Structure formats: structure tokens, C-alpha cells
Amino acid sequence: MKVIDLFAGAGGLSEGFRQEGYEIVAHVEMDKSACNTLRTREAYYYLKQKKLLNIYNEYLLQNITRGELYKYIPQEILDKVIQTEISNKTIPKIFAQIEEIIGEETVDLIIGGPPCQAYSTAGKARDPNKMKNDPRNYFYRYYIRFLKKFNPKIFVFENVRGILTAQEGKVLKNIRRNLKNAGYKMDHRILNAKDFGVSQIRERVIIIGWKKELDFEYPKFKIKPEPPNIKELFKDLPKIKAGEQISGKEKYLIKQNKSLEKIRCKNWDLLTQHISRPNNENDLKIYKLVVNTWNNERRILKYNELPSELVTHKNSDIFLDRYKNIKYETLSHTIVAHIAKDGHYYIHPDIEQNRSLSIREAARIQSFPDDFYFEDSRTAAFKQIGNAVPPLMAREIAHVIKKSI
Structure with missing residues (x-):
């Protein structure tokens, strides 16, 4: 049709x-x-x-x-x-x-x-x-x-x-x-x-x-069975830090498994756009605090709870959820076009990687297959996703x- x-x-x-x-x-x-x-x-x-x-x-x-x-x-x-x-x-x-x-x-x-x-x-x-x-x-x-x-x-x-x-x-x-x-x-x-x-x-x-x-x-x-959680969805992607990228053949950490078959595509072994945006030191410190708070207390860290030396916005009484992490054990919250402006609402759950989502990770959360390529800049790709x-x-x-x- x-x-x-x-x-x-x-x-x-x-x-x-x-x-x-x-x-x-x-x-x-x-x-x-x-x-x-x-x-x-x-x-x-x-x-x-x-x-x-x-x-x-x-x-x-x-x-x-x-x-x-x-x-x-x-x-x-x-x-x-x-x-x-x-x-x-x-x-x-x-x-x-x-x-x-x-x-x-x-x-x-x-x-x-x-x-x-x-x-x-x-x-x-x-x-x-x-x-x-x-x-x-x-x-x-x-x-x-x-x-x-x-x-x-x-x-x-x-x-x-x-x-x-x-x-x-x-x-x-x-x-x-x-x-x-x-x-x-x-x-x-x-x-x-x-x-x-x-x-x-x-x-x-x-x-x-x-x-x-x-x-x-x-x-x-x-209603379909529960989709893969974030840990399962990301399990074959190599670790990167803020500002880094890994792409190319044979870069996946594991071979394709059943939960990833709709994302990885049959016989697909070419990783692209696993690119993370760079962050300044202030944001990276905040990211660690956000993930630590979730890991230890299972709650979202509010902006007015940050140490004073990390606060950069004059009004700290509004938009208290400026920073939010993705959780390994659940599904992601909604990916919106604002991810093109900053990744503060999409902090990676792995504190060691300490960054926001890569293009490929955001695309996977949206269920785009790994053979789908987003053109032009990193910002343009995030907006499209x-x-x-x-x-x-x-x-x-x-x-x-x-x-x-």
C-alpha cells in the first residue's frame, strides 16, 4: 500500500x-x-x-x-x-x-x-x-x-x-x-x-x-511483553566517557542476542554514532552526584540540593529537576527534542562513564535500528531522534x- x-x-x-x-x-x-x-x-x-x-x-x-x-x-x-x-x-x-x-x-x-x-x-x-x-x-x-x-x-x-x-x-x-x-x-x-x-x-x-x-x-x-530494560538495551555497547566516540566494525561487546534482535538487525555488526557530547567539569560533578543519589537513595537529586559551588543558575527554586538520570533497571523516561540542547535530563546510569546519552543510545531508546544513520551534526541527530x-x-x-x- x-x-x-x-x-x-x-x-x-x-x-x-x-x-x-x-x-x-x-x-x-x-x-x-x-x-x-x-x-x-x-x-x-x-x-x-x-x-x-x-x-x-x-x-x-x-x-x-x-x-x-x-x-x-x-x-x-x-x-x-x-x-x-x-x-x-x-x-x-x-x-x-x-x-x-x-x-x-x-x-x-x-x-x-x-x-x-x-x-x-x-x-x-x-x-x-x-x-x-x-x-x-x-x-x-x-x-x-x-x-x-x-x-x-x-x-x-x-x-x-x-x-x-x-x-x-x-x-x-x-x-x-x-x-x-x-x-x-x-x-x-x-x-x-x-x-x-x-x-x-x-x-x-x-x-x-x-x-x-x-x-x-x-x-x-x-500489549507487548515488557520491553528490554536499559541495562539490557545497552549491554553490547562499549563504554565511553563524555566527548568520546567508538564506531566501526566488530565494536560491539557481545554477539547479537534475542532481546536486541529488533535493534541490532540480522547480521549487523557495524556500530555507528556511539558519540557522546563533551561536558564541562561542573556538569560532570553534578552528573556523578545525580547518579550516586539514585544508586544510594533511589530518588532524583533536586537542583536546590546541590553544593553551592556547583549552582550556576540564579534562581534555584524553580525547575528543580534540571538533572535526571536514565535508570538501568527500568525503561527510559520520554526522549524529547531538548536532548539536542543538553543532556542533563538524560544522564547515563553508569557512574564510571559519567556522561549523557550517546546518539546511538538515544536512538535505541526510540527503537531505531542500528543500521539507521542520522545525518549532519550531533545536535541535529539528537533533535531528529x-x-x-x-x-x-x-x-x-x-x-x-x-x-x-
């Missing part, structure tokens, strides 16, 4: 659908780095199909450039990534590009999650107007224009919980009314990624809609929709 991915980001949602056998005919995304990641993933799938993954591996080993990698890929494959902002001005051109890609064929599904900052708790807290005047409140209207244009049987719309209560519930009512006018029924659930095999507590609203004439209802999802839909969660949604249809 053919799928358009809107507000695609790095492609977590489309990755899950692709793993389930869907064909992604177009990704629409404005962020340059995310688009580079999408093109590289398209290159991966093309080379895998052609049994030429050695070329992809050469790129990961930095033996060839990205430009050299893309020379092996037909232009029409790379052109499936449409790098542009979705707006009233750009939509006609985007429609034309997608029509050129699909020709006479029909689109079966549209998937995607419009930017959620306007609905997020953090976004509202930072904005004196509570995001009421933010244009991102209305990005769902663009999504509905794509539904009207390409008339898919079903759509999947992902967002934060705040969309349910945004503007006292008016946003959700408007979405429902506009969808009805476009010929769609819809329903929604709050789903948690941990119930889909993801090693993370991450609640998101998943709206699923379908054409009125379709014999369909919101799917029932089976934090904004993504976990692929394992997306895959289960794709699987159940396919069965229902």
Missing part, C-alpha cells in the same frame, strides 16, 4: 510502516538535516534491495562521501524526499511533485504528525500567550488538505497529549468537524510506546481516520491497519 508521510522528520513513522511492507511514495519535511537522513535511508533500502549494502557500509565507515553514496541511487528515489515547509504558498507545488511521483496510481494512506510545540506543556509554559497565537495550532488544516487532494482510505495522525485539551478542546473539535466535511470518520487513543516493545515511557495521541464508506473501526492493539515516532510503535500500528483492511 502506498503512503505519503507528512511532517516526516527523520522518518520514525515511515520506518515502521516500511518495515511492515508499505511503500512510502513521498516524505514531506522542511528540516534540511532530517531530509538528508530520509535520503540516506532511501539509499539504504535501495541498496539493500539490490544486494549492494557494502556500498552503504562504506559510507558509514566514511570511506566515501554522501555525494558519492547518492551517485549509486536513482534520482527518482532521492526525489521522494520533498524538502519544503508545508504552507498555503507551497502546497500547490508539493501536490504537483507528489502527482509526478505517483502518476496514475492512488494513495492508500497518509501518515504524519504536525509540529506539536503549540500543544505541548513545555511550549505553553514558555509562551506568555500559552501558544494561542502560534500558527502551528492550525497545521492540521494543511494535513486535511492533503486528505482532500489524495483521498486515501486511512490516515494516521500522531501528536502530544496536549492536542486533546488545546484551546479548551476547540482544536480537537475543529479537527473532527473538518475531517467529517472531508469525508472521514476518526477516533483517537492515548497510546504508550512501552506497550509496543519500545524501552521508553512515551505517551502520544494517535488519531486514526478512515473514509466514511469503509468498513473499519479503531484497531485494538495487543527526540522528535521522532518510535519505529516499533509505528510498525505495530501499520501491522494492525494492514490486517484490518
Whole structure:
């Protein structure tokens, strides 16, 4: 079944659908780095199909450039990534590009999650107007224009919980009314990624809609067994300290085991992006105190409990949970895009390593497979990971929709 991915980001949602056998005919995304990641993933799938993954591996080993990698890929494959902002001005051109890609064929599904900052708790807290005047409140209207244009049987719309209560519930009512006018029924659930095999507590609203004439209802999802805890998820990754990285062939500490098979991928032995950001001495001292407090007292160290010589913020009475460690024995708390700015909320549980998460560790917590490569800078990679839909969660949604249809 053919799928358009809107507000695609790095492609977590489309990755899950692709793993389930869907064909992604177009990704629409404005962020340059995310688009580079999408093109590289398209290159991966093309080379895998052609049994030429050695070329992809050469790129990961930095033996060839990205430009050299893309020379092996037909232009029409790379052109499936449409790098542009979705707006009233750009939509006609985007429609034309997608029509050129699909020709006479029909689109079966549209998937995607419009930017959620306007609905997020953090976004509202930072904005004196509570995001009421933010244009991102209305990005769902663009999504509905794509539904009207390409008339898919079903759509999947992902967002934060705040969309349910945004503007006292008016946003959700408007979405429902506009969808009805476009010929769609819809329903929604709050789903948690941990119930889909993801090693993370991450609640998101998943709206699923379908054409009125379709014999369909919101799917029932089976809760998966408890995902691997963080200790299990990280057990094959070599130890590094702040600012260090390890990558290359045969760098994993152990051979693949059953709990890691969905992450490591079959016969995959090329570790990439196990890169940790550098930290100043002050932060590293705080990191040790945070992990020690958890190990010894099983509680989160509050900012106003730090020794005075480590306190750098003038107001120490607010945002008391500025620092937080990941716990070995449980699942991770939610990975968000703020991880691109600092790792204070994602301190590694191993006090000897004394650092925040590496790119690969954050990607694993989001359930991205180890053969997935995030383009451009470390900061860009963290942002892409934090904004993504976990692929394992997306895959289960794709699987159940396919069965229902």
C-alpha cells in the first residue's frame, strides 16, 4: 500500500510502516538535516534491495562521501524526499511533485504528525500567550488538505497529549468537524510506546481516520511483553566517557542476542554514532552526584540540593529537576527534542562513564535500528531522534491497519 508521510522528520513513522511492507511514495519535511537522513535511508533500502549494502557500509565507515553514496541511487528515489515547509504558498507545488511521483496510481494512506510545540506543556509554559497565537495550532488544516487532494482510505495522525485539551478542546473539535466535511470518520487513543516493545515511557495521541464508506473501526492493539530494560538495551555497547566516540566494525561487546534482535538487525555488526557530547567539569560533578543519589537513595537529586559551588543558575527554586538520570533497571523516561540542547535530563546510569546519552543510545531508546544513520551534526541527530515516532510503535500500528483492511 502506498503512503505519503507528512511532517516526516527523520522518518520514525515511515520506518515502521516500511518495515511492515508499505511503500512510502513521498516524505514531506522542511528540516534540511532530517531530509538528508530520509535520503540516506532511501539509499539504504535501495541498496539493500539490490544486494549492494557494502556500498552503504562504506559510507558509514566514511570511506566515501554522501555525494558519492547518492551517485549509486536513482534520482527518482532521492526525489521522494520533498524538502519544503508545508504552507498555503507551497502546497500547490508539493501536490504537483507528489502527482509526478505517483502518476496514475492512488494513495492508500497518509501518515504524519504536525509540529506539536503549540500543544505541548513545555511550549505553553514558555509562551506568555500559552501558544494561542502560534500558527502551528492550525497545521492540521494543511494535513486535511492533503486528505482532500489524495483521498486515501486511512490516515494516521500522531501528536502530544496536549492536542486533546488545546484551546479548551476547540482544536480537537475543529479537527473532527473538518475531517467529517472531508469525508472521514476518526477516533483517537492515548497510546504508550512501552506497550509496543519500545524501552521508553512515551505517551502520544494517535488519531486514526478512515473514509466514511469503509468498513473499519479503531484497531485494538495487543500489549507487548515488557520491553528490554536499559541495562539490557545497552549491554553490547562499549563504554565511553563524555566527548568520546567508538564506531566501526566488530565494536560491539557481545554477539547479537534475542532481546536486541529488533535493534541490532540480522547480521549487523557495524556500530555507528556511539558519540557522546563533551561536558564541562561542573556538569560532570553534578552528573556523578545525580547518579550516586539514585544508586544510594533511589530518588532524583533536586537542583536546590546541590553544593553551592556547583549552582550556576540564579534562581534555584524553580525547575528543580534540571538533572535526571536514565535508570538501568527500568525503561527510559520520554526522549524529547531538548536532548539536542543538553543532556542533563538524560544522564547515563553508569557512574564510571559519567556522561549523557550517546546518539546511538538515544536512538535505541526510540527503537531505531542500528543500521539507521542520522545525518549532519550531533545536535541535529539528537533533535531528529527526540522528535521522532518510535519505529516499533509505528510498525505495530501499520501491522494492525494492514490486517484490518
